[in-house]
Amino acid sequence: MVDQKKIHPREKSTLHLRNKHRARYDFKLLMETCPQLASYVKLNLYGDESIDFFNPQAVQILNKALLKHYYQIDYWHIPANYLSPPIPSRADYIHYIADLLGSFNVQGQIPRGNKIKCLDIGTGANCVYPIIGHAEYGWSFVGTDIDAVSIASANKIIESNPSLQGHIACRIQPNPKAIFQGIIQKEERFDITICNPPFHASLAEAQAGAVRKLSNLKHKKVSKPILNFGGQPNELWCPGGEEKFITHMISESKRWAVSCLWFSTLVSKQTTLPRAYQALKKQGVVQTKTIPMRQGNKTSRILAWTFLSQENQRQWMKGRW
Numbered sequence: 001m002v003d004q005k006k007i008h009p010r011e012k013s014t015l016h017l018r019n020k021h022r023a024r025y026d027f028k029l030l031m032e033t034c035p036q037l038a039s040y041v042k043l044n045l046y047g048d049e050s051i052d053f054f055n056p057q058a059v060q061i062l063n064k065a066l067l068k069h070y071y072q073i074d075y076w077h078i079p080a081n082y083l084s085p086p087i088p089s090r091a092d093y094i095h096y097i098a099d100l101l102g103s104f105n106v107q108g109q110i111p112r113g114n115k116i117k118c119l120d121i122g123t124g125a126n127c128v129y130p131i132i133g134h135a136e137y138g139w140s141f142v143g144t145d146i147d148a149v150s151i152a153s154a155n156k157i158i159e160s161n162p163s164l165q166g167h168i169a170c171r172i173q174p175n176p177k178a179i180f181q182g183i184i185q186k187e188e189r190f191d192i193t194i195c196n197p198p199f200h201a202s203l204a205e206a207q208a209g210a211v212r213k214l215s216n217l218k219h220k221k222v223s224k225p226i227l228n229f230g231g232q233p234n235e236l237w238c239p240g241g242e243e244k245f246i247t248h249m250i251s252e253s254k255r256w257a258v259s260c261l262w263f264s265t266l267v268s269k270q271t272t273l274p275r276a277y278q279a280l281k282k283q284g285v286v287q288t289k290t291i292p293m294r295q296g297n298k299t300s301r302i303l304a305w306t307f308l309s310q311e312n313q314r315q316w317m318k319g320r321w
Helices: 028-033 035-040 054-071 088-104 128-137 148-160 203-218 241-256 268-285 310-320
Strands: 117-121 140-146 168-172 190-194 260-267 287-295 298-305
Touching: 028 035, 028 054, 035 054, 054 088, 054 128, 088 128, 088 190, 088 260, 088 287, 088 298, 117 128, 128 140, 128 168, 140 148, 140 287, 241 260, 241 268, 241 298, 260 268, 260 310, 268 287, 268 298
Parallel strands: 117 140, 117 190, 140 168, 190 260
Antiparallel strands: 260 298, 287 298
């Protein structure tokens, strides 16, 4: 029996204005693009076409369809149990970062093209941030990860899509306690660094969070954690969680103050910000930006900082852009 038709807004108004995923998913179109998706699309309780978002395989195939339809990615596959992230929220980060770079450029123009170089910390097996950033703005990327399987998977995606070749490179981070050290080469320059840090402080915390999320979505108590977007331990948690990871990143960024125009990271927890601001002040950053983001009921933000004065920023852009 189909429940009374639910009235949905025509677009997801909380997403960035340039985000290609503001409209509701057009499953007919996506199935034409990726026929493999058809076996996962069913009518939900309201009579709408949808997928089971609690099924990790269904989520991965939906992502494959989205990347092919909107970003012309013909091959996209990740190993079992690796993170298959929500594409709309990843696109939001890229668009807000583009606004950040544009806000300091001549006449507010967003810088485009391969000369804009981005460093993606923890690019993962999915390589999604570099895919979207290059497709939308033509930027070049260096993706890093401590996990060799993730680097191999990302490289396979790059090698299998001609549009990505020569624009995205991946580097293994040999020291799991380091972020920029061992990655940024001498005389190398990056216009922006991005990162989606591990959220939880332990595996138990990650599993408890998954149980709470599923219980809220299903409106009933769930006892078994299901990570519908997948994820390896290093993708989901680290000692000290998000707060420790970000404060360490800020501390380490000081050494690379003249190597990057802007550093940035996603901050999922509002409670992380006070310690992050203290760390930024301690390191003597010149400018900080906190950019709010919202995807549906989820609220997050981008924290960005630079050690360069406004004059040095102008000289950077004049010389590189």
